[in-house]
Amino acid sequence: MSIDRFADYLEAKRNADERARDTTTFGIFLGILRTFSRPSVLDVGTGTGAMARRVYDSLADNDAEITGIDTTGESIAIARLRAAENGFERLRFECRSVFDVDERRYIAITANSFVDEFPPRQLLRAFARHLAPGGIIYTSLTYNGRTEFWPRAADYDHEQIMLTEYDRSMDERTFEGVPVAGSRGAGRFLAEAERCGFEIVQFGGSDWCIQPENGVYPEGAATVLNGMVDFIANEATRRSKCDPKRTEAWRSIRRKQIQAATLRLLVHHLDAIVRITPEARRLLSEPG
Protein backbone atom coordinates (compact mmCIF):
# COMPACT_ATOMS: atom_id res chain seq x y z
CA MET A 1 0.00 0.00 0.00
CA SER A 2 1.36 3.48 -0.86
CA ILE A 3 2.12 5.95 1.94
CA ASP A 4 -0.78 8.21 0.84
CA ARG A 5 -3.22 5.32 0.84
CA PHE A 6 -1.90 4.06 4.17
CA ALA A 7 -2.39 7.56 5.66
CA ASP A 8 -5.96 7.61 4.27
CA TYR A 9 -6.52 4.18 5.80
CA LEU A 10 -5.24 5.41 9.20
CA GLU A 11 -7.54 8.44 9.09
CA ALA A 12 -10.54 6.24 8.15
CA LYS A 13 -9.64 3.72 10.86
CA ARG A 14 -9.89 6.48 13.48
CA ASN A 15 -13.68 6.26 13.55
CA ALA A 16 -13.67 2.45 13.75
CA ASP A 17 -11.15 2.66 16.61
CA GLU A 18 -13.20 5.23 18.52
CA ARG A 19 -16.35 3.12 18.25
CA ALA A 20 -14.45 0.05 19.46
CA ARG A 21 -12.31 1.61 22.21
CA ASP A 22 -13.02 0.12 25.64
CA THR A 23 -14.51 3.13 27.41
CA THR A 24 -13.89 1.70 30.90
CA THR A 25 -10.16 1.29 30.25
CA PHE A 26 -9.92 4.68 28.54
CA GLY A 27 -11.80 6.32 31.43
CA ILE A 28 -9.40 4.81 33.96
CA PHE A 29 -6.44 5.98 31.84
CA LEU A 30 -7.76 9.55 31.72
CA GLY A 31 -8.60 9.42 35.44
CA ILE A 32 -4.99 8.56 36.27
CA LEU A 33 -3.68 11.37 34.06
CA ARG A 34 -6.09 13.88 35.60
CA THR A 35 -4.39 13.41 38.97
CA PHE A 36 -1.38 15.22 37.48
CA SER A 37 -1.16 18.84 36.43
CA ARG A 38 0.37 19.16 32.95
CA PRO A 39 0.77 15.38 32.47
CA SER A 40 3.28 14.51 29.76
CA VAL A 41 2.29 11.80 27.29
CA LEU A 42 4.29 10.12 24.53
CA ASP A 43 2.20 8.62 21.71
CA VAL A 44 4.39 6.04 19.97
CA GLY A 45 3.74 5.03 16.34
CA THR A 46 1.41 8.00 16.19
CA GLY A 47 0.73 7.67 12.43
CA THR A 48 -1.46 10.62 11.47
CA GLY A 49 -1.84 11.52 15.17
CA ALA A 50 -5.38 10.24 15.84
CA MET A 51 -4.65 8.91 19.34
CA ALA A 52 -2.55 11.95 20.27
CA ARG A 53 -5.43 14.28 19.27
CA ARG A 54 -7.94 12.14 21.16
CA VAL A 55 -5.91 12.30 24.40
CA TYR A 56 -5.12 16.00 23.94
CA ASP A 57 -8.80 16.79 23.49
CA SER A 58 -9.84 14.67 26.48
CA LEU A 59 -7.26 16.36 28.73
CA ALA A 60 -7.72 19.91 27.47
CA ASP A 61 -8.46 21.15 31.02
CA ASN A 62 -5.28 19.61 32.41
CA ASP A 63 -2.86 21.35 30.03
CA ALA A 64 -1.51 17.95 28.99
CA GLU A 65 1.65 18.01 26.92
CA ILE A 66 1.51 15.36 24.23
CA THR A 67 4.30 14.31 21.89
CA GLY A 68 3.57 11.96 19.00
CA ILE A 69 6.45 10.10 17.36
CA ASP A 70 6.58 8.03 14.20
CA THR A 71 9.28 6.92 11.78
CA THR A 72 7.22 7.88 8.70
CA GLY A 73 7.75 11.53 7.76
CA GLU A 74 4.61 11.71 5.58
CA SER A 75 2.39 10.60 8.47
CA ILE A 76 4.04 13.12 10.80
CA ALA A 77 3.37 15.90 8.25
CA ILE A 78 -0.35 14.97 8.21
CA ALA A 79 -0.40 14.72 12.02
CA ARG A 80 1.03 18.26 12.30
CA LEU A 81 -1.52 19.57 9.80
CA ARG A 82 -4.47 17.99 11.67
CA ALA A 83 -3.20 19.34 15.01
CA ALA A 84 -2.89 22.86 13.53
CA GLU A 85 -6.38 22.63 12.00
CA ASN A 86 -7.73 21.82 15.47
CA GLY A 87 -5.71 24.56 17.21
CA PHE A 88 -3.96 21.97 19.42
CA GLU A 89 -0.87 24.08 20.09
CA ARG A 90 0.68 21.94 22.88
CA LEU A 91 0.56 18.85 20.65
CA ARG A 92 4.00 18.18 19.13
CA PHE A 93 5.10 15.62 16.57
CA GLU A 94 8.60 14.30 15.94
CA CYS A 95 9.85 11.97 13.27
CA ARG A 96 11.79 9.39 15.25
CA SER A 97 11.73 5.82 16.45
CA VAL A 98 10.37 4.56 19.74
CA PHE A 99 13.86 3.13 20.28
CA ASP A 100 15.44 6.64 20.19
CA VAL A 101 15.18 7.63 23.81
CA ASP A 102 16.09 11.18 24.86
CA GLU A 103 16.27 12.73 28.33
CA ARG A 104 12.53 13.48 28.61
CA ARG A 105 10.49 11.25 30.93
CA TYR A 106 6.75 10.84 30.48
CA ILE A 107 3.89 10.13 32.88
CA ALA A 108 2.25 7.98 30.21
CA ILE A 109 2.86 6.26 26.91
CA THR A 110 0.03 5.58 24.49
CA ALA A 111 0.34 3.01 21.70
CA ASN A 112 -2.65 2.48 19.41
CA SER A 113 -2.43 -0.50 17.00
CA PHE A 114 1.31 -0.66 17.57
CA VAL A 115 2.69 -3.17 20.07
CA ASP A 116 1.99 -6.29 17.97
CA GLU A 117 4.68 -5.17 15.50
CA PHE A 118 7.60 -5.53 17.95
CA PRO A 119 9.09 -8.13 20.31
CA PRO A 120 7.40 -7.39 23.66
CA ARG A 121 10.60 -7.44 25.74
CA GLN A 122 12.45 -4.97 23.44
CA LEU A 123 9.48 -2.65 23.39
CA LEU A 124 8.99 -2.80 27.16
CA ARG A 125 12.67 -2.00 27.63
CA ALA A 126 12.31 1.12 25.41
CA PHE A 127 9.06 2.09 27.17
CA ALA A 128 10.75 1.77 30.58
CA ARG A 129 13.42 4.25 29.47
CA HIS A 130 10.78 6.78 28.32
CA LEU A 131 8.68 6.52 31.50
CA ALA A 132 8.87 8.54 34.71
CA PRO A 133 8.72 6.50 37.95
CA GLY A 134 5.20 5.09 38.42
CA GLY A 135 4.33 5.94 34.80
CA ILE A 136 1.74 3.99 32.83
CA ILE A 137 1.44 2.49 29.36
CA TYR A 138 -1.93 2.49 27.61
CA THR A 139 -1.97 0.07 24.69
CA SER A 140 -5.14 0.15 22.63
CA LEU A 141 -6.70 -1.55 19.63
CA THR A 142 -4.02 -4.23 19.74
CA TYR A 143 -4.86 -7.20 17.53
CA ASN A 144 -5.46 -10.40 19.42
CA GLY A 145 -5.89 -13.11 16.85
CA ARG A 146 -9.36 -13.32 15.39
CA THR A 147 -10.75 -11.94 12.12
CA GLU A 148 -14.15 -12.94 10.74
CA PHE A 149 -16.32 -11.78 7.85
CA TRP A 150 -20.02 -12.11 7.17
CA PRO A 151 -21.89 -13.08 5.06
CA ARG A 152 -20.31 -16.52 5.00
CA ALA A 153 -17.87 -16.67 2.06
CA ALA A 154 -18.95 -18.66 -0.99
CA ASP A 155 -15.47 -20.23 -0.84
CA TYR A 156 -15.42 -20.59 2.94
CA ASP A 157 -12.56 -23.11 3.06
CA HIS A 158 -10.30 -20.80 1.08
CA GLU A 159 -11.19 -17.83 3.26
CA GLN A 160 -10.24 -19.85 6.36
CA ILE A 161 -6.85 -20.68 4.82
CA MET A 162 -6.30 -17.02 3.92
CA LEU A 163 -7.17 -15.83 7.44
CA THR A 164 -4.84 -18.42 8.97
CA GLU A 165 -2.03 -17.34 6.62
CA TYR A 166 -2.74 -13.67 7.40
CA ASP A 167 -2.22 -14.33 11.13
CA ARG A 168 0.78 -16.54 10.40
CA SER A 169 2.41 -13.75 8.36
CA MET A 170 2.35 -11.57 11.50
CA ASP A 171 3.80 -14.37 13.61
CA GLU A 172 6.68 -14.95 11.17
CA ARG A 173 7.88 -11.34 11.38
CA THR A 174 11.01 -10.55 13.33
CA PHE A 175 12.55 -7.32 14.57
CA GLU A 176 16.35 -7.36 14.89
CA GLY A 177 16.18 -11.16 14.69
CA VAL A 178 13.60 -11.55 17.48
CA PRO A 179 9.97 -12.65 16.83
CA VAL A 180 7.40 -9.86 17.16
CA ALA A 181 4.28 -10.16 19.35
CA GLY A 182 2.30 -10.86 16.17
CA SER A 183 -1.24 -12.08 15.76
CA ARG A 184 -1.83 -12.59 19.50
CA GLY A 185 -0.01 -9.35 20.16
CA ALA A 186 -2.23 -7.99 22.92
CA GLY A 187 -2.07 -11.14 25.03
CA ARG A 188 1.63 -11.66 24.45
CA PHE A 189 2.47 -8.07 25.33
CA LEU A 190 0.46 -8.26 28.58
CA ALA A 191 2.01 -11.61 29.52
CA GLU A 192 5.51 -10.21 29.00
CA ALA A 193 4.70 -7.03 30.92
CA GLU A 194 3.52 -9.13 33.84
CA ARG A 195 6.61 -11.34 33.60
CA CYS A 196 8.82 -8.23 33.76
CA GLY A 197 7.11 -7.01 36.93
CA PHE A 198 4.72 -4.38 35.53
CA GLU A 199 1.45 -3.98 37.40
CA ILE A 200 -1.56 -4.77 35.23
CA VAL A 201 -4.03 -1.99 36.02
CA GLN A 202 -6.88 -2.82 33.65
CA PHE A 203 -7.76 -4.46 30.37
CA GLY A 204 -10.84 -4.70 28.18
CA GLY A 205 -12.00 -5.80 24.73
CA SER A 206 -12.05 -3.31 21.85
CA ASP A 207 -13.25 -5.44 18.96
CA TRP A 208 -14.00 -3.79 15.66
CA CYS A 209 -17.58 -4.76 14.81
CA ILE A 210 -17.82 -3.03 11.45
CA GLN A 211 -21.24 -3.22 9.84
CA PRO A 212 -23.85 -1.12 8.05
CA GLU A 213 -26.38 0.80 10.10
CA ASN A 214 -29.74 1.15 8.31
CA GLY A 215 -28.02 0.03 5.12
CA VAL A 216 -25.19 2.59 5.32
CA TYR A 217 -21.66 2.19 6.69
CA PRO A 218 -20.46 4.62 9.37
CA GLU A 219 -17.82 7.15 8.29
CA GLY A 220 -14.57 5.52 7.20
CA ALA A 221 -15.90 1.94 7.46
CA ALA A 222 -15.83 1.20 3.72
CA THR A 223 -12.19 2.38 3.50
CA VAL A 224 -11.25 0.18 6.44
CA LEU A 225 -13.07 -2.83 4.95
CA ASN A 226 -11.39 -2.33 1.55
CA GLY A 227 -8.05 -2.00 3.33
CA MET A 228 -8.59 -5.20 5.31
CA VAL A 229 -9.73 -7.17 2.25
CA ASP A 230 -6.60 -5.99 0.41
CA PHE A 231 -4.22 -6.71 3.33
CA ILE A 232 -5.56 -10.27 3.56
CA ALA A 233 -5.71 -10.95 -0.21
CA ASN A 234 -2.28 -9.37 -0.86
CA GLU A 235 -0.74 -11.52 1.85
CA ALA A 236 -2.48 -14.60 0.41
CA THR A 237 -0.99 -13.94 -3.03
CA ARG A 238 2.49 -14.26 -1.47
CA ARG A 239 1.71 -17.60 0.16
CA SER A 240 1.87 -20.93 -1.60
CA LYS A 241 -1.04 -22.36 0.42
CA CYS A 242 -3.47 -19.91 -1.21
CA ASP A 243 -4.58 -20.53 -4.77
CA PRO A 244 -4.26 -17.12 -6.58
CA LYS A 245 -7.48 -17.57 -8.64
CA ARG A 246 -9.53 -18.37 -5.56
CA THR A 247 -7.94 -15.42 -3.75
CA GLU A 248 -8.87 -12.98 -6.53
CA ALA A 249 -12.41 -14.38 -6.70
CA TRP A 250 -12.69 -13.83 -2.94
CA ARG A 251 -11.37 -10.27 -3.22
CA SER A 252 -13.78 -9.43 -6.01
CA ILE A 253 -16.86 -10.79 -4.14
CA ARG A 254 -15.89 -9.06 -0.88
CA ARG A 255 -15.37 -5.75 -2.73
CA LYS A 256 -18.81 -5.99 -4.32
CA GLN A 257 -20.27 -6.64 -0.87
CA ILE A 258 -18.58 -3.49 0.43
CA GLN A 259 -20.08 -1.51 -2.47
CA ALA A 260 -23.50 -2.94 -1.62
CA ALA A 261 -22.88 -2.25 2.12
CA THR A 262 -23.53 -5.87 3.09
CA LEU A 263 -20.09 -6.94 4.35
CA ARG A 264 -19.56 -7.17 8.13
CA LEU A 265 -16.24 -7.61 9.88
CA LEU A 266 -15.14 -8.62 13.37
CA VAL A 267 -11.54 -8.05 14.46
CA HIS A 268 -10.65 -8.96 18.03
CA HIS A 269 -8.54 -6.36 19.90
CA LEU A 270 -7.62 -5.58 23.50
CA ASP A 271 -6.97 -2.31 25.32
CA ALA A 272 -4.82 -2.38 28.46
CA ILE A 273 -3.07 -0.23 31.05
CA VAL A 274 0.10 -1.37 32.80
CA ARG A 275 2.19 0.55 35.35
CA ILE A 276 5.94 0.40 35.69
CA THR A 277 7.33 -0.73 39.06
CA PRO A 278 10.88 -0.40 40.46
CA GLU A 279 11.22 -4.17 39.95
CA ALA A 280 10.30 -3.89 36.23
CA ARG A 281 12.72 -1.01 35.75
CA ARG A 282 15.52 -2.98 37.41
CA LEU A 283 14.82 -6.11 35.36
CA LEU A 284 14.64 -4.22 32.07
CA SER A 285 17.82 -2.25 32.70
CA GLU A 286 19.76 -5.52 32.90
CA PRO A 287 21.48 -6.47 29.62
CA GLY A 288 19.92 -9.21 27.46
Ligand SMILES: C[S@@+](CC[C@H](N)C(=O)[O-])C[C@H]1O[C@@H](n2cnc3c(N)ncnc32)[C@H](O)[C@@H]1O
Ligand atom coordinates in the same frame (compact mmCIF):
# COMPACT_ATOMS: atom_id res chain seq x y z
C1 LIG B 1 -0.54 0.39 12.45
S1 LIG B 1 0.13 1.98 12.41
C2 LIG B 1 -0.78 2.77 13.72
C3 LIG B 1 -0.79 4.25 13.63
C4 LIG B 1 -1.64 4.98 14.69
N1 LIG B 1 -1.20 4.69 16.06
C5 LIG B 1 -3.09 4.65 14.52
O1 LIG B 1 -3.63 3.84 15.25
O2 LIG B 1 -3.69 5.21 13.60
C6 LIG B 1 1.75 1.76 13.11
C7 LIG B 1 2.61 3.02 13.03
O3 LIG B 1 3.86 2.74 13.68
C8 LIG B 1 4.87 3.44 12.96
N2 LIG B 1 6.17 2.85 13.32
C9 LIG B 1 6.74 1.70 12.87
N3 LIG B 1 7.93 1.48 13.46
C10 LIG B 1 8.12 2.50 14.35
C11 LIG B 1 9.15 2.84 15.28
N4 LIG B 1 10.24 2.06 15.43
N5 LIG B 1 9.00 3.93 16.05
C12 LIG B 1 7.91 4.72 15.92
N6 LIG B 1 6.90 4.47 15.04
C13 LIG B 1 7.00 3.38 14.27
C14 LIG B 1 4.46 3.27 11.51
O4 LIG B 1 5.08 4.24 10.69
C15 LIG B 1 2.94 3.44 11.62
O5 LIG B 1 2.56 4.78 11.44
